[in-house]
Amino acid sequence: MTAVSTMNHKGRRWNTCLQYTLILLCLCLIAGTAWAKDDGNRWFQIKSSLFGDKQIQSGEQILGLESPARAMDAAIVPITIDSKLEQTPDRYIKSLYLVIDNNPSPVAAVFHFPGKHSWETLSTRVRINAYTDLRAIAELSDGKLYMVNNYVKASGGCSAPSLKDPAAAMAQLGKIKFRMPEDYSQGDLLPTQLLIKHPNNSGLQFDQVSRFYIPADFVRTIQVTYNGEEVFTADTDISISEDPSIRFGFIPQESGVLEVHVKDSKGRTFSHSMDLPSQGKG
């Protein structure tokens, strides 16, 4: 693991602001356990914290959201968001919010896109604690908001959104991989998977042994760049599964370096890079 100080400072202020909002939201929602009984009310609170009284339109034309009807493993629920919009430099998805209403910290992630790299599909894995609505909200470059949502049932009795092997998770903390097809051509959309070894521990669990809450330790920001230019930046939270995985696509116009910079809640930074020749073998 390497410490990096090359993070893009642009938008940091917004990030800090968002972080405070997320923390506040999280605290409010833990305190207000009564809310959990009223999903509608909970979404109303989340919505007004994130977007004020801005109108959110139905997003069926803009986004697709795939999630299992029932969470199979509460700790690893795969979700995929498709962009149905023909993204152009004039009209593109600027930010994408991923919200899980009934999780202790409902805003799982916020992705920011610079509009230069079009994308078709984005996948990640989340923890799901209870029966919940799952939402994807796109903020377009014109400022308009569009939402799609799915209902996800909780998993069976013995499945918990916890780490399966905390010792193993810590042992490899900070390891990063890019996975992509060996075969690709310049100018085509290159499907890429980013994997980060991190316990992404929620810190909401009371440790009966030590009588303390386990301190949170999770990935805060993930920034992916190609030849130094931002592909996307994600502000992430504790609802993202252990060993965060993000599948995304981008179009490498020329040979170059794909890089990722990760920052976690304890201030650790990790980075990884990969050289992409002008054309994949094959």
Next chain:
Amino acid sequence: MKRREIPGLRLLFLSMVLLLLPAGVVARGVTAEEIAPGIYLRPGIQEEFAPPNHGHIANIGFIVGNQAVAVIDTGSTLNEGLWLRRLIREVTDLPIAYVILTHMHPDHSLGAAAFRQDEPEYIGHKQLSGALASRQSVYLNRMNQILGIMAKGTEMVLPTRTVDVGEVLKLDLGGRGLYLRGYPTAHTNNDLSVYDDKTGTLWLSDLLFVERIPVMDGSLRGWLKIIGELGDRGCVQVAADSAPPLKAEASEGCKTVNRIVPGHGPVVTQWKQALGDQRRYLEIIATGIRKIIKQGGTIPEAVASVGLEERDKWLLFDQFHGRNVTAVFAELEWE
């Protein structure tokens, strides 16, 4: 919200109970059988948690020595633990000195508070406390949601004595010794087995599922290694890993296994066959998932295609197979 009693509902319920009487006053999953001298098993019902089975879904039981009783697993609720305690008291008045929790799962661990009155030593894997603590609210909420009033009073009890990975703890019940062994991450990260030297019974709990689909909540590679070694060796190691290496046949440090008590399903004497069945299932999903990972495939793709040929071979396949594939995918991706 105030609950209103619906008139006649109680009467209706009573008459339903009476109607069921001829089928057996004793509900399913509340009797124990002596599977070997002094070893009593309360077989779990091969279902997922649901009100009709009261959460009595795991194999739980107890072992009686000349001087003391050891409980092995306690059920899903305080009530189930109390049922087990009643069964013990029908058999013996000896003190309940030990309550052994084989791992964290709620169907095995959540009845433990029923034995507080006996002031036993609660024994579990070294990693059991941490695993239980991090799942406490989820497990207790789920049991309350699913079982409602049947789960009343249920709480978690953490072990007072622990067994580390590769360590063996011997308990003397009088006339028989129990060897408790802690394993590296397999079914969970806190699996413990119990071997009774008097009858050659190995209580493997959820390290072995018989007839019911295995549930992977730890490490597939770790689990395959453990059952592979046990099957190849043909005997159970009762010495710690730090002891001198064992020969591949029964000896002082490696004892004969006459029967295995799985965590779910019937007791097996042809136990190599049962281990083999489980191994086959786990290897099939590992092979299928590795192939999909290599092709750049996703979890939903793996869930939709891997291991489906095993469907008719296991109970509760549809409830747990997708979960296994999901968890194993996330593990094998880092190979």
